[in-house]
Structure formats: structure tokens, C-alpha cells
Amino acid sequence: MSTEGKQTHSIVSKLEGNLLISKNTFPYFMIVAFEAGGPLRALILLLISPVLCLLEWLCFETIALQIMIFIALGGLKMAEIKAVAMSAMPRFYLDDIRASAYKVFSSCGGKKYVVTFMPKIMVEAFLQEYLNVDSVFGTELRFSGEYCLGLVAKPGVMVGAAQQGMCKHIKVGFGDVFAEHSIIFNSQEKYIVAVDDNTSPLSRDNYPKPLIFHDGRFVARPTVLNSLAVFMWLPLGIILAIMRLLIGRLLPYKLGILVAAATGMKIRAKLLPKRKTCETHVPYSRCTCESCDPGQYGKGTYTLYVCSHRTLIDPVILATALQRPVTAVTYSVSRISELLSPINTVRLRRDRAKDGETMRTLLKKGDLVVCPEGTTCREPYLLRFSPLFAEIADVIVPVAAEAKSTMFYGTTVRGYKCLDSFFFLMNPNPDYNLQFLEKLSGVRTSEKSSYELANFVQKLIGNALGFQCTNLTRKDKYKMLAGNDGRDTRS
């Protein structure tokens, strides 16, 4: 497979089975059905999947596709479908890109075209954003106003000669695109590049763009079998989540951690060693002695824990690990989550002066935890740390928190935020790992600015987790995933 000498040529490639390793489009319909349509629609799609498999087996792929389109997309708003395609799907597409195909496709310097059976609306955003594709020839859908009718528009499912006559200037055809799609086949000079059988996916390091933000609840690709596992797990997952919430609210920390472990929840914490004597108070001394952590030992002022933000329950896990209550300051948490929280939560208003005052007052009353990223991130990246914490306390304990889930993400941008902790706790084995890093003393008397301190703490936590530090903010995340600035509009 070579594109030598064709660096300025335009290329057309098929998506399913060429650029993407898999030909199976069911998971993408399941994502839209679940994220934009809800669990009931997703369940209907799952129940109909044996019929879809049979149709595909009998080579009636286009009928199977039309059924999936009708069930997954019928009645949905165009904007909803586009939003899911942009926020929840790219992660799964990237995960399935064939490394060898991407190498060929990206090496052609001319215009790039992709042909797909899937509805164009479900793939276009990804292909343009991540693969710099100029045009997508996919199945067009019928809309009534802003609502999708779940029907295919003329000339029908993107098969065979449906797009004949388009893009006559394409020089390179990748894979069997010429045979299957009579696109440019009257072109004088054309090259056919064969797709090799190598099914290695593109490694994360070679992604055309780093994948930092994404949305959607599914952790694993929702194939028929995975979706079946999710729906079969749901009743037990709901019971488990309620139990775990009650454990957090009703049981003392020591007992709670044991009972939570019995339900399959893992909490691991590396605490600071307790030393008896003070060594030094110079700025940035990594002092862990008792006299430098008076809060812990009840001597008047308290400790500010600065924690990376993975899910809503980071502060609860931190309190569980410390086995004592802490107050969490939050930037935007739903009222239901506040009510369910077993620890005290206080909302910040994104008003520097007022928030600073609130935090100072709280810190005089007890230990405080803040997640200065202001929003969660699912991937191994840290967002920019707001410097406010560095203006509040003299003693800071950075906490490197990492959370893992295998079935559901416990965070959302477009979904119901009030269900975030519930979804996380519905996982079979929700997993938390906390590392309490050595404390920083003399922060307020330090010559460094609060911005420098914030970056310093970000780096410490990033190193501990092996995560990359970024300058991205909550605003960047919400702009990319939801098209808004993520501002909490409640008073």
C-alpha cells in the first residue's frame, strides 16, 4: 500500500471497514439512541438487533440500516443528533481507526472525501474535526422542520451509483470504493490503493488531535453484546447505587469503607506519613509533620486539600480516605447532588472576591477541599488550575485523584447532571485512587504569584498521576461539547 508521488492528490475512502476497522454501525446508532433518545429507545434498538443481524446476514444491509435509522433517529431534533455526533461519538470512531489506512489517507495532500453508508449527520462533524475531510458522501435523512423523520432522503442509502458524477477530479481511491461506489469512475487517471488486512487500531499517541473531552455515558463500545450486558446489569446497578449512596450517608467512615468494598467499590488512598517533629516552614517545604498540619490535629486553623477533579464525588472519597468530614467547595453541582452528598458542600459563585471570602471563612471552621479545575476531565489530562486556592490558605495538601469506571461515566455535559454520582455508583466496580502529596507550607508568604503556585500544584498532581497538564478550562470543555460556556445559571 503506497501513496508515493501522490502527495497532492485528492483521495476518497470508504469509512466502514476501510478507515474504520469495523463494518458494524450498530454501536453508533445505539449511542444516539441512548444519549439523544433515552434508555427506552436504546432498549427497543437492542431488542430489534437479532432482526438486524439476520437481515445483514442475508445481505439486506440497507434494510437493516433503514430500520436502525428509524428507531434510533426518528423524532429526534437535528441539533440533538449533531450534538451527540460531536460530543459522544468521536471517542469511539478514533478508537476504531485502522492505523495503516489512516497513514495512507493522511499522506494524500489534496482534498479528502469519505463515503459512508451511515447518515452523514452522524459522521460529518468527526470526519471534519479529526480527519480534515472536505466532503462526506453519506446517507441523507428526511427532516420535518428541525425533527428527523427517521427516513432516508433521495437518492436513498448511500450505495452503488447513488453518488455517481460527484467529485470527478478524485485521483486516489482507497480500498474497494471504486468498485462499490461508482463515484468518479470515468476519471482518466486514477489510482487504487488497497487496504491491507492489518487491523491494528491507531494508537492514542498518533491520534490526529488529542482526545481530551468527550461526553456520553457508555464507557465500552455499545455493541449488541455490550449493550445487552449494560441493560441486564441496570436493575442490579440501580440497587447497588442506592446502597452505596446510603452507605456514604448513614455509616461511619471506617465501617462505610468496608461495606462499600463489599459491594465491589474500590477506594485506595496513599496518605501522608505522620511525623512527630517540624522540620521547616520555608515556602514550598514539603513538610508533613503534625505541627504543620494543625487542622488534622485540631489546633485552630485547618487544611486546604487541592484535588484533581475526576467525578463529582472526589471530595466524598477524600473525606472517606481521611476518615473525617471535610467541606467541599464546588462550582456547579445540581441541587439533588447537594442533597445526596454525605459531606457539607458550599457553592462558589465565580466571583473572585466573594468566593475567596467564603473559602477563608470555611477554612477557619474546618478542613476544606477544592477542585480548582472547576470541571471534571475523563482523560489523562489536567485542566488549568484556578489560582484562587493559593490566595486562601497557608498550608495546602495537593491530592492526586483518579477514578475508573467500566460501564458508565459518572460525568456529563449534555445529560442529567443530577444523575452523575448515581451513574458512577452504578458501575460494577467503581475504582478510586487517591495520593495525598506532601504538603506545601508558607504559601501565602511565598514570593510566587498565585498563578505560579496554581501551575506548580497542577504540575505536582500531573506528575503523580502521569497526566498531561493543559491550559484548557471549563469554558473550553463546554464550548466544545455543548456549545455554551458552562456557566451555572442558578443563583
Ligand SMILES: O=P(O)(O)OC[C@H](O)CO
Ligand atoms: O464536570 P462538571 O462540569 O459537571 O463539574 C462538576 C464539578 O463538580 C463542579 O464543581
